[in-house]
Amino acid sequence: MPATYEATLEFAQDLDRTDTLYSFRERFLFPQHNGEDVRYFCGNSLGLQPKSVSYLMDKELSDWARYGVEGHFKAGYPWFSYHHFFAERLGKIVGAGKDEVVAMNTLTVNLHMLMLSFYRPAGKRYKILMEAGAFPSDQYAVETQVRMHGYEPDDAIIEITPKSGASLIEDADIINAINEAGDSLAVVMIGGVNYYTGQFFDLENITKAAHAAGAYAGFDLAHAVGNIPLKLHDWNVDFACWCSYKYLNSGPGGVGGAYVHERHGNDPRLFRLAGWWGNEEKTRFKMQKGFVPQKGAASWQMSNAPVFNMVAHNASLDIFEKAGIQALREKSVNLTGYMEFLLRKITHLPFEIITPSEPARRGCQISMLFAEKGREVFDALTNRGIIADWREPNVVRIAPVPLYNTYEDCYRMYETMMEIE
Numbered sequence: 230m231p232a233t234y235e236a237t238l239e240f241a242q243d244l245d246r247t248d249t250l251y252s253f254r255e256r257f258l259f260p261q262h263n264g265e266d267v268r269y270f271c272g273n274s275l276g277l278q279p280k281s282v283s284y285l286m287d288k289e290l291s292d293w294a295r296y297g298v299e300g301h302f303k304a305g306y307p308w309f310s311y312h313h314f315f316a317e318r319l320g321k322i323v324g325a326g327k328d329e330v331v332a333m334n335t336l337t338v339n340l341h342m343l344m345l346s347f348y349r350p351a352g353k354r355y356k357i358l359m360e361a362g363a364f365p366s367d368q369y370a371v372e373t374q375v376r377m378h379g380y381e382p383d384d385a386i387i388e389i390t391p392k393s394g395a396s397l398i399e400d401a402d403i404i405n406a407i408n409e410a411g412d413s414l415a416v417v418m419i420g421g422v423n424y425y426t427g428q429f430f431d432l433e434n435i436t437k438a439a440h441a442a443g444a445y446a447g448f449d450l451a452h453a454v455g456n457i458p459l460k461l462h463d464w465n466v467d468f469a470c471w472c473s474y475k476y477l478n479s480g481p482g483g484v485g486g487a488y489v490h491e492r493h494g495n496d497p498r499l500f501r502l503a504g505w506w507g508n509e510e511k512t513r514f515k516m517q518k519g520f521v522p523q524k525g526a527a528s529w530q531m532s533n534a535p536v537f538n539m540v541a542h543n544a545s546l547d548i549f550e551k552a553g554i555q556a557l558r559e560k561s562v563n564l565t566g567y568m569e570f571l572l573r574k575i576t577h578l579p580f581e582i583i584t585p586s587e588p589a590r591r592g593c594q595i596s597m598l599f600a601e602k603g604r605e606v607f608d609a610l611t612n613r614g615i616i617a618d619w620r621e622p623n624v625v626r627i628a629p630v631p632l633y634n635t636y637e638d639c640y641r642m643y644e645t646m647m648e649i650e
């Protein structure tokens with residue numbers, strides 16, 4: 230990493246030339262603007278399509294045509310075992326054993342299914358602690374879980390807000406609130422990286438505090454997975470879920486993922502809603518009475534794998550495997566650092582950066598909170614081929630993604646912002 234950054238095109242291009250991950254961008258398809266690739270800063274919302282997807286999709290279609298039902302065992306990636314092809318690669322990304330993760334369903338569905346297992350309120354232990362301003366789907370999920378058990382959200386949900394005047398929530402405030410809630414607390418459920426500010430929470434110490442209070446710790450990792458290397462197993466996290474269409478580039482509505490720590494996943498007494506795909510594989514096709522959960526997170530599966538929905542996931546995880554999540558993180562810290570350096574040079578537009586500056590407290594997203602004109606700036610960027618992301622009421626989010634963004638992209642973003650009046 231250079232000791233100091235410079236706000237010049239030459240400097241940015243020099244960094245690109247020495248970037249060992251530079252060529253990975255050639256594996257993706259970029260939307261076009263005036264006949265050129267856009268500068269795509271929206272990988273935190275919808276990742277780009279790997280070029281290999283269409284080949285793999287064609288192959289899956291021809292296996293179906295060729296084998297019909299026998300494709301369950303004869304297809305190139307046999308459908309019977311399809312979810313197994315992801316576990317090891319996903320495990321490396323989230324820091325878990327291959328039995329602790331499973332690709333299935335979609336994010337909010339997985340959140341509900343895991344809450345059904347881990348939110349079992351009883352007596353005075355019935356509260357859920359979460360961050361204020363969580364992604365709406367998470368808020369709705371938690372609200373309705375609470376109501377399903379006969380509680381009122383106002384009473385049963387503890388929301389942690391930023392200190393007055395601040396835009397970020399301090400980890401220490403979360404931990405203090407957990408300690409204070411003590412034996413009233415059933416579950417801590419927090420978004421690992423906040424979608425709005427880009428703040429990465431201290432999952433390890435939040436988990437420790439939750440356990441000390443006798444509660445479970447679960448995380449929604451939608452904006453963390455594929456962005457920041459995680460150590461879910463070592464951090465002792467109880468459960469987690471994520472989607473794959475953001476940093477994991479697996480396409481709109483792409484298959485979600487779930488993690489369950491092995492101490493729970495291998496405990497058949499823990500309640501889980503059952504379907505045949507979660508049953509022991511040996512006896513799955515015996516069609517017998519009586520659900521016997523297989524080992525690990527895979528026992529939360531209900532239905533057979535939506536193979537066509539998982540093709541892009543397969544393509545994308547191959548790319549992650551080749552690049553390596555640690556190497557991606559190293560580039561990411563530097564790339565986002567450069568983007569922040571450039572944005573801080575812009576003084577004629579009324580915005581402040583609300584994402585933490587410390588690399589350990591963020592991934593590759595930077596959120597700019599505008600006092601005014603945010604929407605105009607966003608539209609002007611779009612019109613010049615720079616794809617950012619707009620969040621009501623007044624935030625422009627950008628994500629320099631290490632797999633396919635360049636230092637030159639960051640420089641062009643800065644240059645364009647400088648041109649906007």
Ligand SMILES: *Cc1c(COP(=O)(O)O)cnc(C)c1O
Pocket residue numbers: 335336337338364366367420424449451452472
């Ligand atoms: C993107 C996102 C979702 C979306 O949920 P889906 O079920 O995949 O539609 C939910 N929660 C968070 C925190 C997200 O970032």
